[in-house]
Amino acid sequence: MRNKLEILNVPPQAKEFEEAVLGAVMLEREAYHEISSLINENSFYDERHKKIFKAIKSLFMASSPIDIITVVGQLRRLGDLEAVGGAFYVTELTSRVASSANIAYHAGIIMQKYLERETIRIVTETSKNIFKGDQDIFMLQDQMINSIQKLTETSAGQISELSDIVKDRLLHYETKSENGLTxxxxxxxxxxxxxxxxxxxxxxxxxxxxxxxxxxxxxxxxxxxxxxxxxxxxxxxxxxxxxxxxxxxxxxxxxxxxxxxxxxxxxxxxxxxxxxxxxxxxxxxxxxxxxxxxxxxxxxxxxxxxxxxxxxxxxxxxxxxxxxxxxxxxxxxxxxxxxxxxxxxxxxxxxxxxxxxxxxxxxxxxxxxxxxxxxxxxxxxxxxxxxxxxxxxxxxxxxxxxxxxxxxxxxxxxxxxxxxxxxxxxxxxxxxxxxxxxxxxxxxxxxxxxxxxxxxxxxxxx
Structure with missing residues (x-):
């Protein structure tokens, strides 16, 4: 049986997880730490959720409290409050979660759906360029592969623990070529x-x-x-x-x-x-x-x-x-x-x-x-x-x-x-x-x- 989203031709998304993440952060400000390295506003599919997360992020960067009142106020200052459905919709998000206990898992699902959408976009753009017939096919293939690789690398993150880096470097120093060069x-x-x-x-x-x-x-x-x-x-x-x-x-x-x-x-x-x-x-x-x-x-x-x-x-x-x-x-x-x-x-x-x-x-x-x-x-x-x-x-x-x-x-x-x-x-x-x-x-x-x-x-x- 074909996937429902495939039948409706709707890009992969996880609306309920997006709602849960936004609601959890407004309930517990410190939960933002757990997801800040995993997702950003572009990771969200729903345009309303992108704007709300952007408001939350700006509050966090300013070391301000994060709750229903401050988020609504920030959305109003950014001119996005009506676009997201008003204060009622923001308040409704917090009613859909009890705590931030599973927020990292939920953010991971959001990132997975984002990667699926971006992969579809990259492949679709490549297909359109191939149909045009005015570009080198090998260059198009390389561009597509490079874009997908960069997408994967970005999602994997760049944070490493110093102890692991030191171990790798010590192994690197010990391993020299036969002529003594590195x-x-x-x-x-x-x-x-x-x-x-x-x-x-x-x-x-x-x-x-x-x-x-x-x-x-x-x-x-x-x-x-x-x-x-x-x-x-x-x-x-x-x-x-x-x-x-x-x-x-x-x-x-x-x-x-x-x-x-x-x-x-x-x-x-x-x-x-x-x-x-x-x-x-x-x-x-x-x-x-x-x-x-x-x-x-x-x-x-x-x-x-x-x-x-x-x-x-x-x-x-x-x-x-x-x-x-x-x-x-x-x-x-x-x-x-x-x-x-x-x-x-x-x-x-x-x-x-x-x-x-x-x-x-x-x-x-x-x-x-x-x-x-x-x-x-x-x-x-x-x-x-x-x-x-x-x-x-x-x-x-x-x-x-x-x-x-x-x-x-x-x-x-x-x-x-x-x-x-x-x-x-x-x-x-x-x-x-x-x-x-x-x-x-x-x-x-x-x-x-x-x-x-x-x-x-x-x-x-x-």
Missing amino acids: GIPSGFHSIDLITSGWQNSNLVILAGRPGMGKTAFMLNLCRNAAVIGNQPTVIFSLEMSKEQLTDRMLSAETGIPLDKILNRNLQPWEFYKFHHSRELIESTIFIDDTASLSIQSFRSKCARLKRNHNIGLIVVDYLQLMKGESEYKNNREQEISSISRSLKAVAKDLNVPVIALSQLSRKVEERAGAHKRPMLSDLRESGSIEQDADQVIFLFRPEYYGIMEDAEGNSMVGITEVNFAKNRNGAIDTAILSFNGAKMKFSEIQGIPGEITNETNEEKIF
Whole structure:
């Protein structure tokens, strides 16, 4: 037999439980504590009950008494008294319960019905959009799944007891990877000393002026995460095609200069090296080279990759080429701010590190000599990038600007400084790497231990 509500096409509801909860709170003010974390005014189906609960909530937040008289008075001040049926209906609610003994159970039923209604709404909206036929079906599916997941997470609550959190953290500290890192390895010892690996939920901004080797460095990091860290990795490339990125990765992997690969000027033994690049071939790296990728599409694709492949690292090349929310299309700074916030949200929601490449402003070029080293203020178009990021890393090649020696007379040819300008949970330091531009390859420099200073950026962050 079909459910009566289904026959009448009425959304799931529990009117009698809504009445019981409202009446119980007006009888015993302290009962509000038991339900405040479970439901809010939107949890109620009856519009009258939404207004009454809103009035009760406002009284509680003002530390005022909660009873028939005060609720009626608050409804009158809010202009909602007549809409709920007047003082008579409010008084009638208290006559339907004897006490607040079962109020938590009743609130749970109200929340269950609310979740059922919201699930129906989400599925119905998805169905309407599918019938329109003007949107990508995979994006619609991901939006629906994400909405339902968020709905469930919200209803589950976010309150945890400290003792449980401490136990979880102690277990986390005791459980380290074989290489002693707590995050995904970069493949460079001097960098891992600073980061302990790329940490879950962190947003890492990798920035530098053109010619610094950002994309090559990013590809080295992705290769190392997938091969050394055994982490499925995805690259969202908004500037280069998947073929161009693959050529650069093959050059770095085989040691064959990129120009030889592009010119197809290869010897038989070089073809042999290609076909035996086992580590790269067997790694799990995805490349999405969609141009003008929207932030909504990005979030949907990442969620799908997390579900289907348990993706461990997300990389974006680069941030300024993404399309933000349409409401900010006429304000570039706000659009970039919304993109950086979304990148951080993806890192947190999926619990994976996100590395986003970023442009720097031309102010760098206007400074003289060694002062061309980037600063946080050089991040292009938005200060919110610095605010949202857990780490900001600048690449700087002194040789590019004609600086061939340092102050001690050491050669700077082929040297790349990896400067951590912001490191929310670690030290401000610099790792020194060697860069072979012809082969798109970064390497450690022998004899540089990568010691970490005690300086932190705590004062800069807070």
